[in-house]
Amino acid sequence: MIAGVLKEKTGEHRVSLVPEVVKQLIQQSVTVWVEPGAGALAFYPDEAYTQAGAIIKPAADIIQEANLLLSMHLPASPLWETIPEGKMLAGIYQPLYNAGLIQEAAARKLTLFSLDSIPRTTRAQSMDVLSSQANIAGYKAVLLAAYTYSRYFPMFMTAAGSIAPAKVLILGAGVAGLQAVATARRLGAVVEVFDTRPAVKEEVMSLGARFVEVEGAADASAAGGYAVEQTPEYKQRQEARIAESAVKADIVITTAQIPGKKAPVLITDAMLDKMRPGSVIVDLAAATGGNTAQTQNDTTIQHNGITIIGNSNLAAAMPADASKLYARNMFNFLQLVIRNGQATPDFEDDIVQGACITHNGAVTNERVKALGVAAV
Template identity: 40%
Template sequence: MTLGIPAETKKGESLVAASPKTVGQLVKLGYSVIVQKGAGDKATYSDAEYAEAGAKVADAKAAWGADIVTAVNAPGSAALDKMRKGSVLISMMSAPSSPDYIADLAKRGITGMALDAVPRISRAQSMDVLSTMSNVSGYRAVIEAAENYGGMFTGQMTAAGKTPPANVFVIGAGVAGLSALGTAASLGAEVRAFDVRPEVGEQIESMGATFVQAEAAQQEVSSDGYAKALSEEQEKLTAIMYAEESAKADVVITTALVRGKAVRTISAEMVAGMKPGSVIIDLAAIGGGNCELTVPGERIVTDNGVIIVGYTDLTSRMPKHTSQLFGTNIVNVMKLLTPGKDGQAVLNYEDEVVRGMTVAHAGEVMWPPPPVNVSAAAGAPVAEVPVVDPVEKARLAAEAAAKKAKRRLIGSAVAAVLVVLAIASSPMSFVSYFTVFLLAVVVGYYVISGVSHALHTPLMAQTNAISGIILVGALMQLGSTNIAVLVMSFVAASIASINIFGGFLVSYRMLGMFQKEA
């Protein structure tokens, strides 16, 4: 079968549905790939590269006339006129908001498979273009923020003085939000993030950001992977938190987009309370915008000097890598459709992924698809969270902190007395060794606890060196006739060996993530 990759018809689009690398993968699946001449020019992929990968470079008529046509955006009527009846179109289609377009595909006898309708289940993650686009958008959002922000993201200490790091607040910890906060943190900014789903708090903190706690404003996740709508009381509490966080932020990145529609998170009043020169990057501008003042597709500056960026083409501003990732999603779809790797696509509608993507087939509209059975187990009931008065909550928190500090002080005092008594009754040789041991523990604790998450892998290399010293010392003592020394040396050698080999193994895996694929 032939597989066509035409140039995008959307005005200003710089993406292409395949890179030379993914074309090679499609050829290995048995397809005869036809790439329209110049289709990859804006993504810096030349026709010669496509030809070298095994594709045939031809005109638009040949690309659109293939058995299967893959595109980034849903092609218009003029392009559909070039497609054959019975052919398959694979692209993003915004199916929930495009009933007329789907009906037109059915009328033309074209099988439509919407890439942005891939079910949100584990085995379909490699085909999820929404996650791909969101990941790129989150990264690009930070680049746009850095471009518009009048300062540096990381704090600086120079002979001329010091500057504080930028304060970045990210709303939403989905794929785009996590990508944004991870990028901002890597640039040295102080990042805070909030999501209505409490279970993502650990993911936020693992990326080096601070999870903003607002228990009464958090909600469970619905069965389709999106957060459920907040109650009226939860919306009020969330708005208060957004106002507080945005007022002290230098950069606010909003990502709240549910099923293509933006959720209002930043009001005009909140913008008025922000600092002059601060920046809002609205990733939900394509769905209307999370900020009340966002103008989709444009960059505006408010009367109080706040910059609001509502670009809707962030992924297209990074065409080379976005096209590569998008093309990989398509390769994974074609692998699913080509079980025999013989260049023959098989549309098995009993497969929930294939059925979920298919919006039109054989003259019939097949949208919406039947619900996907994610789990047979019933969801756990959600307990109502009582709303606590903020003043009372603060008082209770202060009392709890004071009690905890008192317990810690008493425990430390008792431990110190016991240590002093043990040292006083021990020989001098033991005291000197014990002193070195305590200093190593204290120094090690403060060194490791003060290191950023991003530096844990380099730190592991240093701890491997320290463990090597421990191992050498333990081996030297293994011949001792003192049973206590012998046992302690054996334990030290065993633990140090585990730490060394385990450390090298983890470091090797981490470095493998940054190696170029063959």
């Protein structure tokens, strides 16, 4: 079979496969074609792919002849319209937020494997693209905040006077949030963390941060690391506690998302009005609406002296390592799809079932169907 690696859309610097993973696939009797320049922005030149055994081919040839198309995002027009019926694709397609594209893919009898839909089980950890990319995003969010912030992060005691450490508030203690905690602490900040899941308290405290507790949260254990809808009474208590911390914070990192729904607004206009001028907010939930009332996706704005950075794609700002980790996740997943050099997905496997969004003209993923994306 032929696996084809496509160049990503403008603004995405990562690539689906890196040369070392290409070499491993070739050892499994898979032919790998790579679009010219596909890895250039991640610092993997075409020469590295050819040395690994790949063949450089135009995108049009890859789309028509490859059995499996690999791109982190669905190809942009006009390439998208040229993909033949029945083709197999794998990437991060966010099916819960892209109902129209999913319906179109089903109508064209494309088989879509979206790795962000893989069940987050122990067996699937090596394929968990959400975790590998969120880890990078949490790290980069703190570095971006430190670069933007007009003061020091650590405490300094000098002959000219003392500088108090920065106060960092992190909303959400998933993979991105915990990495943000660790990074902010390494930079010398005082860190508080809010999360609806009491189970993460121990992890937060082990990293040297204070956990902000609000009692009465709905159980989020089955939400795959995301937030869940809460009761009105809980939201009132939550808002009051977050407000107390937000008005004292110099830096806020927000990460809360709810699958298939708009991200919850955790930082209201009233809170923003009371925050210190010069404060910085980095909103990693910007692509799904944002956790602040003023967040704009892929945009940095000034609001009453506060810098609000809306960026859900920070992992792409570290494309070399992000691509390396993603490619390893992809390789591990493909072990369930490719056998003896041929594409033979085991649709009885729970991981393959979870990742498969459309197949044979129908939407197959139960979570996507539950949101009203009908079979074709």
